[in-house]
Amino acid sequence: MTAASPTMSAQAVPPSAVAEHKPARFALARKTIMTPILLSLLLVAIAVLTYLTGSRPFNQTVIDVFVRVTLVVGLYIFIGNSGVLSFGHIAFTCLGGYAAAWLTINPIMKASALPGLPQFILDLRLPYWQSAVIAAIFAGVAALILGKVLMRLSGIAASIATFAVLAMINTIYANWDSVTGGTSSVVGIPIIRTIWPYLIGAIIAIFLAWAHAISRSGLALRAARDEPTAAAASGVDIPRERLVAFVVSGAVMGLGGALTAHSVGVVTPDTFYLGLTFITLSMLVVGGMGSLSGAVIGVVLLSALIQILRWMEAGISIAETTIALPKGVQEIALGVIMIVILALRPSGLLGNREVTLFQRKRNR
């Protein structure tokens, strides 16, 4: 009798109630749309400020910030929504970065540096925005294939398996000399010096994350994160929802990889290894793993801090004496901040809240 009741009630629902269900989804979108808009406005404000000052080194710093926003938002899409810690996402950034390099380097240089590429790629030379899109799709497909396998694991085994993926991709890219140039750097990627493409990339990442979070799949995934047993009992296919998030975040990481490649013009396997994993993860943790705003604000705050430490490592002249911090202080400071925040506020600076215009009462 109780087993039959859900079907009974489903039949009993009049058509008008089904029609009313749709606006509910839009209501959710309306209620949460302020968050991505505000975050984008924050980034736009930073970009406009940079544009007005017109300083070259500052310009490069802000480009780095936007690239990292893309990466950390990519991480958030998977880690934040699924609650599974991944150390392997930088592997997709690596795939994206190299894909962008393959597609945009001058064919003459490519033929001599990377002779192992297939002929049609060797002849190809795409504008950067097309290569970025293809890089994202490439990384997304790789995430789909790897995720199909990985998402059947959970908990610590899943985290360590993602670490193995990172090491695997790194080993392959560091040794496949004819296609990736081995451990030496691949040069000649066209460098884009204006900030706007990076700004657009970061904003696309933010809106993708928002769209995923309010989609059916994103809601189901967060339910599974908070109450796995209850969610599974209510018909949430946890591996499938995790896979969706994994693919979306893999594609965003790939986009971030392409942006990284175009911002510095050089890719090496070591660019995309433990160092970048550490920095992006620490930004996510400091801001708060559970919220999109946390991801973006963590990047902005920590990037500012890193920049200050870098200046201090380079040396500050005070009345003819230069005081310089020894190299490595930057990472040590980051690590210490991360540990302190984890100990005092495990859910990050923002907790699990999002920024909105009007703070509504939660937990209704």
Next chain:
Amino acid sequence: MLQILFDALSLGSLYALGALGIALIFGVMRLVNFAHGDVIAFSVFALLWPSTDALAIVFAGQLPWYLLIPFVLIVGALLSVLCEIVVYRRFRHASPATMMIASFALGFVIRYFLLMLFTSRPKSISLLPALGQPVEIFGARLPLLQLITIVATICILLALTLFLRRTRFGLEMRAAAENFSMARMLGVRANNVIMGAFAISGALAGAIALIFGSQTGTLDIQMGASVMLMAFIATVIGGLGSLPGAVLAGFLLGAASVVMQVFLPIDARPFRDAFVYGAVILVLLFSPQGLISARGTKERV
């Protein structure tokens, strides 16, 4: 053939020792200790004076071997206990994911502390040079070091087994690994057990550092990372928290690496590690709890 066997055993010994150090800590406090690899690097860098030269300025390294080996082991143990007191004690009640990130951050702090003192350039050093000579056994020429590595590992494993089985402290540690809160209620002192586990794990890290340093003849601040990664994988394959499982999986991984090194076609050899990682993911798929799953670590509904 014998050569392959010994290669596999000595590489496996390294992985097994690393896996043991990680599994010990995981057993008592559910912490996946990513800082372990950096403890390895630190304990052997303690032999050098801080300098930026490529040729190491040896400081404690000139000690005779019967002082040098305890020195490195004690440095490892001390650093590991220090990490526990300063950092991990704050995370006793945190979730495993939080602890994992904290240890990842701590590892970076240690690594960049080394970088600050020694720069990132690898340093050449001849640790225990007497061990480089080859010896002949059953018609195979083997470096003496390889033999000593294997013998030392077996001794360490035996000693640790005896320690865990026959002493009161070992009993407490096993009890804590099985069910930590129950053990505390029955009068096991949590801090002692956890610090003991960290000390043993740090000493194991020191042992790895010694073997690794004398094998390669170079010290690198990154040197712990590759061993550590394999050691993690070994602990996961072996069943998290299970000590025999960790050791067994360590030796298996060593064997798999050496066998692939020998039998893969030459073009594919540089990708050996990639194949090993791939194989690991496959193993995890078929038995996510590992080969020997420890009691008390299974996921409960």
